[in-house]
Amino acid sequence: xxxxxxxxxxxxxxxxxxxxxxxxxxxxxxxxxxxxxxxxxxxxxxxxxxxxxxxxxxxxxxxxxxxxxxxxxxxxxxxxxxxxxxxxxxxxxxxxxxxxxxxxxxxxxxxxxxxxxxxxxxxxxxxxxxxxxxxxxxxxxxxxxxxxxxxxxxxxxxxxxxxxxxxxxxxxxxxxxxxxxxxxxxxxxxxxxxxxxxxxxxxxxxxxxxxxxxxxxxxxxxxxxxxxxxxxxxxxxxxxxxxxxxxxxxxxxxxxxxxxxxxxxxxxxxxxxxxxxxxxxxxxxxxxxxxxxxxxxxxxxxxxxxxxxxxxxxxxxxxxxxxxxxxxxxxxxxxxxxxxxxxxxxxxxxxxxxxxxxxxxxxxxxxxxxxxxxxxxxxxxxxxxxxxxxxxxxxxxxxxxxxxxxxxxxxxxxxxxxx
Amino acid sequence: xxxxxxxxxxxxxxxxxxxxxxxxxxxxxxxxxxxxxxxxxxxxxxxxxxxxxxxxxxxxxxxxxxxxxxxxxxxxxxxxxxxxxxxxxxxxxxxxxxxxxxxxxxxxxxxxxxxxxxxxxxxxxxxxxxxxxxxxxxxxxxxxxxxxxxxxxxxxxxxxxxxxxxxxxxxxxxxxxxxxxxxxxxxxxxxxxxxxxxxxxxxxxxxxxxxxxxxxxxxxxxxxxxxxxxxxxxxxxxxxxxxxxxxxxxxxxxxxxx
Numbered sequence: 001x002x003x004x005x006x007x008x009x010x011x012x013x014x015x016x017x018x019x020x021x022x023x024x025x026x027x028x029x030x031x032x033x034x035x036x037x038x039x040x041x042x043x044x045x046x047x048x049x050x051x052x053x054x055x056x057x058x059x060x061x062x063x064x065x066x067x068x069x070x071x072x073x074x075x076x077x078x079x080x081x082x083x084x085x086x087x088x089x090x091x092x093x094x095x096x097x098x099x100x101x102x103x104x105x106x107x108x109x110x111x112x113x114x115x116x117x118x119x120x121x122x123x124x125x126x127x128x129x130x131x132x133x134x135x136x137x138x139x140x141x142x143x144x145x146x147x148x149x150x151x152x153x154x155x156x157x158x159x160x161x162x163x164x165x166x167x168x169x170x171x172x173x174x175x176x177x178x179x180x181x182x183x184x185x186x187x188x189x190x191x192x193x194x195x196x197x198x199x200x201x202x203x204x205x206x207x208x209x210x211x212x213x214x215x216x217x218x219x220x221x222x223x224x225x226x227x228x229x230x231x232x233x234x235x236x237x238x239x240x241x242x243x244x245x246x247x248x249x250x251x252x253x254x255x256x257x258x259x260x261x262x263x264x265x266x267x268x269x270x271x272x273x274x275x276x277x278x279x280x281x282x283x284x285x286x287x288x289x290x291x292x293x294x295x296x297x298x299x300x301x302x303x304x305x306x307x308x309x310x311x312x313x314x315x316x317x318x319x320x321x322x323x324x325x326x327x328x329x330x331x332x333x334x335x336x337x338x339x340x341x342x343x344x345x346x347x348x349x350x351x352x353x354x355x356x357x358x359x360x361x362x363x364x365x366x367x368x369x370x371x372x373x374x375x376x377x378x379x380x381x382x383x384x385x386x387x388x389x390x391x392x393x394x395x396x397x398x399x400x401x402x403x404x405x406x407x408x409x410x411x412x413x414x415x416x417x418x419x
Numbered sequence: 420x421x422x423x424x425x426x427x428x429x430x431x432x433x434x435x436x437x438x439x440x441x442x443x444x445x446x447x448x449x450x451x452x453x454x455x456x457x458x459x460x461x462x463x464x465x466x467x468x469x470x471x472x473x474x475x476x477x478x479x480x481x482x483x484x485x486x487x488x489x490x491x492x493x494x495x496x497x498x499x500x501x502x503x504x505x506x507x508x509x510x511x512x513x514x515x516x517x518x519x520x521x522x523x524x525x526x527x528x529x530x531x532x533x534x535x536x537x538x539x540x541x542x543x544x545x546x547x548x549x550x551x552x553x554x555x556x557x558x559x560x561x562x563x564x565x566x567x568x569x570x571x572x573x574x575x576x577x578x579x580x581x582x583x584x585x586x587x588x589x590x591x592x593x594x595x596x597x598x599x600x601x602x603x604x605x606x607x608x609x610x611x612x613x614x615x616x617x618x619x620x621x622x623x624x625x626x627x628x629x630x631x632x633x634x635x636x637x638x639x640x641x642x643x644x645x646x647x648x649x650x651x652x653x654x655x656x657x658x659x660x661x662x663x664x665x666x667x668x669x670x671x672x673x674x675x676x677x
Contacts, residue, residue: 001632001635003635003638003639006639007638007639007642010639010642010643010646011642011646012646014642014643014646014647015646015647017647018646018647018648018649019649031583032583032584032586035586035587036586036587037584037585037586037587037588038584039583039584042580045547045550045551046551046661047551047552048551048552048644048662048670048672049658049661049662050644050647050648050649050658051648051653051654051655051658052648052649052652052653052654052657052658053652053654053657053658053660053661054649055661056644056647059643060647095639098636099636099639099640101555101557101563101585101588102554102555102556102557102563102636102640103553103554103555103565104554104640137587257652259649259651259652260651274651274652276652276654350527353525353526353527354525354526354527354528356526357523357526357528357529358528360528364527364528367527367528367533368527368533
């Protein structure tokens with residue numbers, strides 16, 4: 001191996017791949033049954049964390065950053081004056097295996113700039129995955145990018161080797177896409193996504209009948225949207241996201257605060273702050289939608305188009321729906337408990353278990369680990385002490401903000417001082 | 420009834436034997452002390468407990484009938500925490516379990532149950548961290564070798580993970596704090612104890628011990644790690660929350676040599 005050459009390529013092609021947020025390595029069921037290398041049947045593992053706090057689970061690289069497209073938001077766009085490089089198929093295979101054997105990574109996340117044609121690019125990505133599976137007996141995690149515009153046959157083949165496939169929709173609205181990526185068509189993104197979804201359903205049905213049916217993208221599909229590049233509302237973003245979860249059985253939708261990388265006048269200027277707080281609120285909303293039984297229309301709608309930056313979306317929702325509270329901790333349905341600000345999934349389960357044995361009071365709840373400082377205004381329990389003052393929602397919100405620590409206090413204060 | 424202090428060899432088998440003897444002899448136990456540690460109680464009978472497989476298995480069987488499988492895992496993991504006084508907390512929980520007709524291992528309003536659940540969670544976290552942060556280095560004799568120094572005694576519970584993952588390579592994970600390692604020879608794993616040279620280090624590729632290519636892969640990994648960082652998003656607080664500083668020593672990408 002020529003280490004110096006590989007080092008330079010790695011530098012360029014990892015740098016270009018880092019704006020892809022997904023680094024998940026969970027959800028696959030690929031076992032090491034052939035005494036080969038690797039196992040991805042368990043939970044995902046983050047083997048390291050970057051200084052910006054993101055998990056490093058996969059070797060995330062581009063096969064090449066040569067690209068025939070010129071999307072304004074992308075670092076590898078054709079018109080950008082940067083160093084270009086390309087890995088050989090075997091180089092990616094060797095690097096993945098050497099890193100995996102040392103327990104640096106859970107597997108490979110391979111994306112690419114589009115060179116020559118979408119099909120040509122997709123074919124190369126598949127070659128890497130196929131080599132890893134067939135020649136190296138590799139059962140680690142493989143995440144391949146579906147190249148927009150790739151043919152159905154190639155997408156079918158990709159899913160046979162990959163654990164996860166993803167197409168980044170990037171721009172949540174059609175008008176935004178037209179503005180920033182005029183060479184790309186909305187349909188080009190949707191077509192591979194639909195093909196993969198259909199194949200997953202078909203393979204699942206078959207494997208019910210025939211046990212030996214090969215696995216097809218067992219960890220499903222994901223996609224990503226850039227936040228804050230085109231002036232879209234939180235409602236626009238989350239409604240698209242809900243659409244993908246529902247109609248394309250997405251495993252995950254990622255939200256990526258736009259990192260300014262271009263002087264293009266259509267985009268936020270270089271030096272503009274990355275909207276990290278907004279990104280965080282969007283993820284919270286995503287979780288409420290997927291795990292807490294909220295319908296997205298409850299959280300965002302025509303009269304409420306932007307998330308409250310000062311408080312989390314669940315608290316914000318609860319403050320708009322005071323008539324549903326207080327809930328009796330010892331009686332309320334699990335589904336309702338999940339809606340109380342300051343009580344999460346795990347605490348809910350613990351409460352439901354523990355209240356079978358005795359009535360719970362504030363001490364019990366404190367020990368179980370719920371955020372009493374938020375929850376206490378929305379619940380009653382086995383105690384005479386009640387924290388229900390007759391405050392308006394706005395007053396209550398201020399009380400809660402004052403009595404709680406937000407990791408975003410610094411980001412919030414300059415915004416607040418504007419008013 | 421006289422207060423009793425039980426001394427045992429520090430193994431899980433020994434601990435379960437303590438429980439058996441406590442019930443059989445109706446002892447009023449005030450302290451259970453592992454070998455190598457001093458007892459705190461002065462005015463009480465001291466019993467030296469000898470680990471007994473049959474007794475331990477009977478307690479285990481009794482427990483299995485009264486707790487869920489998660490509950491059983493929690494008891495084992497909490498024991499591996501080696502936390503001072505963990506034996507008494509476990510004893511308290513086990514007594515609560517045996518004194519009830521129903522399963523009570525999910526009664527989080529009982530202080531010992533909640534305590535064991537929390538400490539088992541800590542052990543689980545350490546287990547997961549070791550599975551994540553262990554870094555193998557390829558030695559000259561073709562063994563992937565890693566050193567760990569975990570807060571809790573998690574080596575026994577990480578073996579399975581590494582065995583199913585690295586079935587086609589020889590590996591050795593050595594706990595330098597407890598001076599015991601697990602070695603996989605392509606068919607089975609066994610515990611080994613050995614003297615390590617002082618200059619072997621947790622990372623780096625000293626050519627006396629390691630494959631000549633080893634150091635380059637560490638350098639490539641560091642290169643990757645550095646290129647994947649997004650400077651405009653740096654958040655060291657979050658970073659340290661994910662990788663507390665005491666784990667940095669494992670991570671070659673964070674060491675300054677390259």
